[in-house]
Structures are given as C-alpha cells and as structure tokens.
Amino acid sequence: MFYGWLAYDRSLLGRLAMFAPLAGAAWFAGDWYMSNQRRPWPLRWAAGAMILVGTAAPGYAWHQQNPYGVAAQIRSALLTFAGLALLWCVLRGCWFAIRQSWVSKHAAGLLTVLVLPLPWVLPFVGSFLQFVYVEDAFGIPTDSVSAPVYWTGASAVLPTLGCVGLLLPPLALYGWARHFHWAWEKSIVSVVSAGAAVVLVIIGGTAFMNRTSEAAHRAARDVVNATTPDSYFGIQGERMCVRPLKDKISVHNGPLPTRRPLLAFSTDGDVLYLWDPARAQKPGGPDPVMSVRSAEVSTYAVSNGETRCPELT
Incomplete structure (x- = not known):
C-alpha cells in the first residue's frame, strides 16, 4: 500500500x-x-x-x-487508532462499572425512570434553546414565535445525548477502578468521577448554548447582508417590508421603518415583533426590537438582495 x-x-x-x-x-x-x-x-x-x-x-x-503528504497521513492514521482505542476504553470501563452492580440488577426499573421523563425534558430543553436563539440574541419574546412541538423536541435531542455521552468517561474511570479492585483508591476515584461528570455536563451545556448563540449571530449577519437566514429547528426568520394601514398607528419603540426590510419570526399573533438590522449595527443606539399590532399593518416578504422597500403611495 x-x-x-x-x-x-x-x-x-x-x-x-x-x-x-x-x-x-x-x-x-x-x-x-x-x-x-x-x-x-x-x-x-x-x-x-x-x-x-x-x-x-x-x-x-x-x-x-x-x-496531504506522508506526515499528515500518518498523523491521521494515528489519531484514528487513538480515538478507537479511547472509545474502546470508555465503553469497556462503562461495562465494568455496571456489570454485576445494583444498576444491572435494576436495569428495567432504571430505564423506565430515565425514559418516562423524556417527553417533558426534551420540550423544556428545546424551549430553553429557543429562548437563547430568539429572545437572548434578538430580544424578541419567545412566546411570540410559533414552532411545531416536534421541532422543539428535536432541537433538544443532540444536547441531551451530548450531555449523556459526557457522563460516560467518568463512569468508565469508576469502572476501571472497580475492575482492578482498587480499595482505598476506589472512593477517591468515585469522588473524582462524580466531580468530573458535573464539570463535563456544565461544559457540554455551555457549549450547546454557545452553538445556539452562534446560529443566531449567523442569522443576524444574514439579515444585515440582505439574505434570508437559515431555519433553526422550525424557527424561520423572514425579511419583510411593513406598511401601516392608517396614518397613525401605535408602535412600541418606534418609529416604524417603512423604507427598509425588517426581520420577523412570526406574523400569526396579535402583536408583530420586528427586528431592525440597521439599528442593530449602531452600538449604543435605539433598541432594534419594535412591536406593532398586526391588525394595523400589512407585511410582505422580500427576496434576497433587496435592501429597499417601495415608497408608500
């Protein structure tokens, strides 16, 4: 070869x-x-x-x-073998941890306890990530954005599985200590494994929150660059022009820009929340989020590249 x-x-x-x-x-x-x-x-x-x-x-x-050269190929092969060896150590250690233990004897009951809360845990985690994406990044209330329930749960599957996966290395460490019959070291390893599990879960949760924030920042950059942002687990932002239906309307945090497209995540509610990319580009300026009653305005989506709305007639 x-x-x-x-x-x-x-x-x-x-x-x-x-x-x-x-x-x-x-x-x-x-x-x-x-x-x-x-x-x-x-x-x-x-x-x-x-x-x-x-x-x-x-x-x-x-x-x-x-x-990419011989050195890069050898390094890639070594990293692959090292990753496989580490994966084997983790899986083997987890087996040593649960083999002939209280966990294995009560596996059926534990699986029931762990699986039953998932229909409530996944929507809760998904709603929190939607809060980070919509309200924390754009300042728009999460309740005003409608997303299908299955997308809310789907957004939480990867973070939940990721945090569960981060619990495996500390469990494997305890399993290897149990396998080699470390007596006094076993208690120390138990404390270290528990502490490492807590730290890893916190780090993993923070990483997934940052991942959601980065997705929101990418969406904001897309809107600033006059393109439609990508969908985020059922939440689809649209660039649209807003036209008042009468001369005087009530606008929270106005005035309402009518010459440039604004970002909206939903137009179904009684109150329409809009995010102005022009205001967002001015640090220390007015709040880029404004709201108006949906019955008092008409909206229509604009295509990519359009930076101006037609004048009112």
Missing part, C-alpha cells in the same frame, strides 16, 4: 519504472501462491501481479483522495 501511495506523485515514466520491480516480484509471489500445484508460468506470473497490484492500488487511491 505504501508503494502504491508513493506511485501517485510520479509521472507516467516514473510509474512504469516503479512497476518494473513489481513485475519481477510478481514471479516469486505467484510461484509461492501456486506452490501446491504446478501451473504454467504465465498463470503464476499473472497471479503474482494481481496480488501485488491489488495491494498497491488501495494506497494509490488513498493518496489520490488525501494528497
């Missing part, structure tokens, strides 16, 4: 020159492969060539797909 990997960077003449040693070695490989019965020499040579070329071809294809 390494021989085939080296052949990728060569010219056509270089590849033919590298094939010459394989052609000579194919005779010995074919003779060894067919040593149980005497075969014609062309057949033995073809069998040896097929073995050698077949084992060199994966290396050639590997270099073709990953042309």
